[in-house]
Amino acid sequence: MAKATNRSHYAHVLDQWAKAPVKLGPQPTEAQFATAHVFGRPGKQALGIAMALRDCGMTSPQMLAASALDDGNPTPCRNKLGLLVTNGMFARDAAGNGVIKLSLAPRGQQWVDQRAKAGSDVAVAADEVKATKARGAKAKPAKRASKPRKAAEVVPVADATPDAVPVPVTETAPVDATVN
DSSP states (O other): OOOOOSGGGGHHHHHTGGGSSSOOOSOOOHHHHHHHHHHSOTTHHHHHHHHHTSTTOBOHHHHHHHHHHHHSOOOOOHHHHHHHHHTTSEEEEEOOTTOEEEEEOHHHHHHHHHHHHHHHHHHHHHHHHHHHHHHOOOOOOOOOOOOOOOOOOOOOOOOOOTTTSOOOOOOOOOOOTTOO
């Protein structure tokens, strides 16, 4: 089985790249896709990030055409790009003529380095867990028994005696004749 790469998520898009109604320019590289995947899951937003990381950047029509190659729905990713610039992960380069071009900012580089280190730590930890399980699995400790519930307090009900039963009132109040 072939090793999955960051570009393999976009095989269906990259196959149709030259057939797009708008000239899309050069395809993003594996490194650009890898950087984009640190900041977003594979999909249209990461495709837009990778396109904006190219040397030539991307235009709005290129963004829409490339996203339309994915699922037929041309959706922009301006909000995601704006958030990444606002948060200091990327710096927006002045390319002019409506070109969106991003470069990795120092804070973004730290983020990429942390994710790479965390990924290697996770891989090492997973290997250690597998080795530990292979040596001998420990029995799980027994679950702690829950505390027994307290008995509900019973409130005694007063005996209903004939004296305690209210008597219905059937008489009407006398009408004072002087009021009219």
